[in-house]
Amino acid sequence: MRLSAFQKVLWGFATIAVIGFVWLQISVRNDQRTDDPAFHADFELTDHQGVVQTDEDFAGRWMLVFFGFANCPDVCPTTLAEVATVMDGLGPDAAHVQPFFITIDPERDTPEQLAEFVPAFDANIIGLTGTPDQIKRTSETFRIYYEKIEEAASPDGYTMGHSSQLFLFDPQGGYVGAWAYGTPAEQILSDLKGRMSI
Amino acid sequence: MKPLTPTALAFSLLFGLPTVCLAGSADVVVEGAWARASIGTSRPGAAYMTLRNMGNDPVTLVGLATPLAMMPDIHESKTDANGVSSMTPAGEILIPPGESVALEPGGLHAMLMRLQYKMVEGETFPLTLNFADGGTVNIDVPILGIAARGPEG
Numbered sequence: 001m002r003l004s005a006f007q008k009v010l011w012g013f014a015t016i017a018v019i020g021f022v023w024l025q026i027s028v029r030n031d032q033r034t035d036d037p038a039f040h041a042d043f044e045l046t047d048h049q050g051v052v053q054t055d056e057d058f059a060g061r062w063m064l065v066f067f068g069f070a071n072c073p074d075v076c077p078t079t080l081a082e083v084a085t086v087m088d089g090l091g092p093d094a095a096h097v098q099p100f101f102i103t104i105d106p107e108r109d110t111p112e113q114l115a116e117f118v119p120a121f122d123a124n125i126i127g128l129t130g131t132p133d134q135i136k137r138t139s140e141t142f143r144i145y146y147e148k149i150e151e152a153a154s155p156d157g158y159t160m161g162h163s164s165q166l167f168l169f170d171p172q173g174g175y176v177g178a179w180a181y182g183t184p185a186e187q188i189l190s191d192l193k194g195r196m197s198i
Numbered sequence: 199m200k201p202l203t204p205t206a207l208a209f210s211l212l213f214g215l216p217t218v219c220l221a222g223s224a225d226v227v228v229e230g231a232w233a234r235a236s237i238g239t240s241r242p243g244a245a246y247m248t249l250r251n252m253g254n255d256p257v258t259l260v261g262l263a264t265p266l267a268m269m270p271d272i273h274e275s276k277t278d279a280n281g282v283s284s285m286t287p288a289g290e291i292l293i294p295p296g297e298s299v300a301l302e303p304g305g306l307h308a309m310l311m312r313l314q315y316k317m318v319e320g321e322t323f324p325l326t327l328n329f330a331d332g333g334t335v336n337i338d339v340p341i342l343g344i345a346a347r348g349p350e351g
Binding site for chain 1: 234237238241242243244269271273275277280281282283284285286287303304307309310311312344345346347
């Protein structure tokens with residue numbers, strides 16, 4: 001078969017594209033593995049049983065972290081339900097993963113409030129709260145955003161806006177990545193298993 | 199009373215849900231309604247469903263009523279490009295003829311504030327949808343588990 005000049009050029013481009021694609025794939029993987037994580041999980045907060053917990057207490061375990069508030073009827077229960085499904089899907093490997101729900105509404109979310117709310121989704125999930133200052137500091141170390149929004153048509157006259165991604169940290173506490181709100185549990189589970197190499 | 203279109207009638211028979219009375223809203227069919235169980239009564243609940251306008255006229259959902267909650271209202275969660283979610287009252291919901299509006303997690307939802315009793319898995323609660331034409335649609339919303347992810351559980 002003889003190729004015209006035009007066909008040769010096309011094949012040339014195709015070859016470059018394939019090589020480029022493969023190279024990108026490899027470099028992305030390397031980025032993810034040899035990482036120098038952008039930041040580390042860092043907190044000292046009170047859990048829903050009233051016990052002070054820090055990130056060091058969970059060293060050696062993967063951490064799934066979600067920020068929210070117990071008075072949130074939609075986004076937060078939905079994500080907690082997804083996390084519960086992920087934990088179920090992990091089976092025995094769930095022992096290597098610690099999910100957290102960190103409140104950004106410390107005024108209302110006392111440990112008692114969180115104790116009612118968080119474990120109802122999955123017994124493994126730990127609810128964390130603290131003083132407004134502690135929560136502010138935590139939001140800075142985790143680089144998340146939250147705000148109180150005055151809204152007469154909400155319970156107690158306010159609602160909270162907050163970063164709604166689900167964050168993943170590796171067993172050394174290094175940031176691995178985040179899933180956007182609404183990512184199906186099946187997708188999170190398969191990504192997570194990939195990361196954990198299980 | 200305006201007669202049901204055959205399709206709306208078929209849906210009504212199939213799902214046994216809407217009781218209809220006036221024109222416009224008479225052609226609204228509600229599908230796949232569900233809610234999550236609540237832990238107590240101190241925090242708001244949410245209910246989800248799809249509203250389908252089977253008629254030839256636009257309809258506008260203006261409000262909700264239920265003995266379950268003193269303050270039921272349609273709210274909308276939105277997530278911006280930075281992944282920040284927040285929630286605001288959605289106001290009136292227009293459903294053009296032949297179209298449907300989904301109340302689903304992360305978007306529009308019936309926000310059930312000031313619960314009068316606990317939402318128990320396996321039970322249902324009555325919900326009235328009020329439309330701008332004065333018509334109402336009454337449904338029973340099944341209460342699923344607290345970690346339910348959709349109408350199938």
